[in-house]
Amino acid sequence: MRKGKGRAALAACCLAGAMVLAVPARGLADTGGGYGPGAEAASEKPEDMDDETWNRLQDDVLEYQEIPALVEHFSPVYRQVLDNIALNAQPYADAAARLRESALELRNDARAARDDGDQMGYQVASMTADIQTETAKTFEKVVKSIDGASRTTKNSTRKQLIQGVQQLMTGYCQARASKELTDTSVELAQAAYDTALVQRQTGMATDGDVQTAQKNLLTAQKQQKALDDSMTTMRQNLAYLTGRSYDAPLEIGALPSPDVSRIDAMNPEADFSTALSYNYTYIGQRSTSGKGTANHDVKFRTMEETEEKLKIRLDALYQTVLQSRTAYEAAGSAYESAAIEMNANEQRYAMGMLSRLGYLQARAAFLQQKAAYETAAAGLQQAMDTYDWALQGIVDLDA
Secondary structure (H helix, E strand, O other): OOOOHHHHHHHHOOOOOOOOOOOOOOHHHHOOOOOOOOOOOOOOOOOOOOHHHHHHHOOOEEOHHHHHHHHHHOOHHHHHHHHOOOOOHHHHHHHHHHHHHHHHHHHHHHHHHHHOOOHHHHHHHHHHHHHHHHHHHHHHHHHHHHOOOHHHHHHHHHHHHHHHHHHHHHHHHHHHHOHHHHHHHHHHHHHHHHHHHHHHHOOOOOHHHHHHHHHHHHHHHHHHHHHHHHHHHHHHHHHHHOOOOOOOOOEEOOOOOOOOHHHHOOOHHHHHHHHHHHOHHHHHHHHOOOOOHHHHHHHHHHHHHHHHHHHHHHHHHHHHHHHHHHHHHHHHHHHHHHHHHHHHHHHHHHOOOOOHHHHHHHHHHHHHHHHHHHHHHHHHHHHHHHHHHHHOOOOOOOO
């Protein structure tokens, strides 16, 4: 990536800027560590929630299934929306614009990395740009929802914020899946560089070989730092979005294992009526005035167009689920085979039949398959969740 921009673009995916919205910048630090008594963003315990659940929401571990409750009861973003239901559209719009601008820089970085042959840099930048763009869309939908009725706005905003936090946590977990591989790549590059130095002394390597090994080491270290910085910023924003101080000692839990049985219950044709009844675009169109022949025709033509778009989109989301399941199953098979091979390499290394450099190369290959599997699992989880969100009215009809 180009110097300076890679790190900034990676950090941007974490909604830096978008997370402060209408809250003063100093408010991030003012909330203190964790929640604590009287935390400004926190609400009182709901009567229908037991003490154990309430306390678990306030610990230092963020679990995926806790996100809906955390957004509703602790998110300063949602609390701000509740307090200023019709006044805070512009900060969301500004945040989305910043995200899109940074995403554009990210894609430029990705192209530069691809041209330089930096495959890891290309993958990280591309993945982050996708997450950033999707999150920008989420907050753009928040802007639209604020123009609706108060109750509709609250419901849709809450859902979209929940989806946005889920997307951000998924992005963090996908980045974390590459962490061990990135660290091992640095260790491997260091070992290769050390070997090249020794071989040059014995005439088995040239100065050019040493320079190449050194360049590879610096590239691996740069990728490691970019990933670490990205994960730190994402974790800070996840903390803030769920009502904690940005520097709270938050541990991000694992994503749930994809429940593929959920796919059997998905049927775009049968689910269409549910998706339509909850679709906020359709609800808004239906509530507009249709007095007069011309207005009546425009209203119902617009509603028909929305219905058609929703049908197409719901089917596309379902196809994405099926494709993600195929990718997940294939990645799982490859990971199982790689695990067997790695176990054999562990034994060979313990017996002195495999050099350290050879061992690190084998481990890097294994970790690549592991990261691919974990990324595919996260992708399937997100695909299923996106389909389910469409049934609750949260769907981008123009995607």
